Amino acid sequence: MSQRRRVNVKITSETLPERQVRLQIEVDDDRHAEAMEQAYRKLAPRVSIKGFRPGKAPRPLIEKTIGRHRLLDEAMDIIIPIAYSQALEQQSIKPIASPEVELVSHEPLVFTATVPLEPVIDLGDYTGTLRVAKEPVSIAEDAVEQELDEMRHRQGTIEPVERPAQEGDVIRGSLQAETDDDGQVFSGQELEYRLTEEYLVSMPGLLEALVGKSKGDEVEAKGMAPEDFPDERLRGKEIRYKASIAEVKEEKLAPLDDTLAQQHDHGDEIKTLAALRGHLQEELQKGAEAAEQRRFESAAIDALTDMATVEYPAVMLEAEISHILEDQAGLDPRDPQAQALYLARLGKTEQEVRDSIHDEAEQRLKRSLVMSRFAEAENISVDESEVEQELDTLAGQAGTSHDVIRRLFDNDQGRTHLRQTLLTRKTFGRLSEIAGGEPAKKAATKPAAKKAPAKQRRSGPRAAEKEAPAAEAKSE
Known part of the structure; x- marks a missing residue:
């Protein structure tokens, strides 16, 4: 008798807040009886009863020896996964995580399954309303002298x-x-x-x-x-x-002269103090522009997130909190003692720590879901030719180490990393264009609310993971 045979079930469904649905599932008596028989056959060989060989004692005697509840529990383990799977199929439900199962009654067998559903994100009419002002970029008048002073300290x-x-x-x-x-x-x-x-x-x-x-x-x-x-x-x-x-x-302090310039990382190219000042001025300006781009992108993501409607099940937020906790503590998920030692150092309970990072996790999750949906709405994708070009660029920049770079990235995992980097870059670039008021590159259509794919760690444009990086930043 196959354990995977279909089950006749009665299903009632109740929609819950936060993208969840509660299914009440009742298994028909005949199929429950079959599961009880299967449970008996599984448990009987493990029960030693005087006068009977293992597995040969009659079922009433087995029940009397181990208790009917043992058979009922074993039957539940057999039938509930099958009944739950069939209920999902009948209701056309695609869960993103395991359900919370509660037993209502043994006989008849009735249980509830609270099922977390895929998130839903509605971006709204962002093409016409999403705007973020750019701020002028400048560096402090004494910034170059401060850099020179730092160099004098380091070389002193x-x-x-x-x-x-x-x-x-x-x-x-x-x-x-x-x-x-x-x-x-x-x-x-x-x-x-x-x-x-x-x-x-x-x-x-x-x-x-x-x-x-x-x-x-x-x-x-x-x-x-x-x-x-x-x-x-x-x-x-x-x-x-x-x-x-x-x-x-x-x-x-090291003397403020041409010798200081020649001790710079680019000392082969920079020979004089005047040339060093010019180089530092240029680098500081580039740094200020990159910082402004990061601020602009982060503000654009925040603005898009604020105008979006995002619904997701609580299990996704709990997973994000766990990810942040692992990152902050440098925890190895494979080490069962790592978290306990970390909490002991902090002098806090796990719940206290999780509560303290709740808001950060919520914002990261929303930003990540919104950016993934934005990439879909804008039809942003990366093809293999772009991945190959990025690999060529990285190898070319590596100089004599180009073979090492190719070995590092020219495989499935490496190419996936490059593809994600390019997707992030293109997504941020498109968002920057819209937020800056540049003309749309595609027909402007209001994206309908859509179920987002279940969020995996480090998946999708990584806007929600940390502060938005510049468009040229590499994904983690």
């Missing part, structure tokens, strides 16, 4: 001095910190740390205590952690320090 030296410490100096020595409630909260030997507010932001009061001290000094000091202190344990508490100064060092 740190040298010992025989004088009291000044702000900006480097101290070498030991350092301990403690509080009344927590005991020792920091301890280190042979440390090197810079006397600046930025470097010592996590040690309030220490900078002021060390400025003016000299080699060989033993320093004891106190500081009060503010209420918005990064380390929640120390907020509002007094921190006591003990520092031993083994050495005071002074930073010597």
Whole structure:
């Protein structure tokens, strides 16, 4: 008797909010009886009854020995998947995840299945109303000099001095910190740390205590952690320090001359300080333009998402929250202990962490669904010739490593990655055109609401994953 034989079922359907439907399914008595017989034949060989060989004891005796509920449970495991699958077929339902199943009664066998459905996205009339203003791009007057100053710091030296410490100096020595409630909260030997507010932001009061001290000094000091202190344990508490100064060092900046220019990454091409200034000006301008493009794209995605109507089942949001949690914590899904250790470090429950990232996950999910639907509405696609051209471009840019790049991407997985990169780039490009008020490249038709495909991780244009990258950015 086949377990996959069709089942006569009675089905009632109830539409629920958030793209769900509840099916109540009743299995006919004859098919339930067959499932009970199958359950008996499966369980009987496992039951040892005196006077009978394994599997030969009559069913009433088996039921009396193990309890009728065991047979009923086994029969449910046999018949419910078949009945559920048949109900989906009869109702023309395509679920995106497993249902929540609840038993209503054993006899007759009645159960409910709450089924998550595909999301539905209506973009609205975006072609005529989606507009985002572009902002002028400029760099600060002193931006180039700041870059030069950073280079001088990187190329400079740190040298010992025989004088009291000044702000900006480097101290070498030991350092301990403690509080009344927590005991020792920091301890280190042979440390090197810079006397600046930025470097010592996590040690309030220490900078002021060390400025003016000299080699060989033993320093004891106190500081009060503010209420918005990064380390929640120390907020509002007094921190006591003990520092031993083994050495005071002074930073010597590299000279601001042509030699500095020749130490730049493009030193073979840049020979003078004037040429370096021009190069930095150009790079900073490009960076500012790229940042503005990212802001513009992100604003366009937000505007499109705001005007869209998006409906999805809760299971999709829960999956997105799990993805963010894994990413933030660097969790390995295959390690069952990884999440527990991460939560222990945070001192929070899983639900507390999930609640804290709920809004971010909701926005990411909506943006991703909207951008996938937008790509469909605009008929954006990528053909193999475009993938091949992108591969040629990457290999050409790699110079002597072009063979390595080809081996990396010239396979199914690599080409899928390139195809997704190109789809993302083209989708962002088209959205930028519309948001910037450029003429439509295709006949403007209002896209009807459409069921979106079930969202897989990292699928579709990746707008919802993070802040929108520039159109030329590679997909992750």
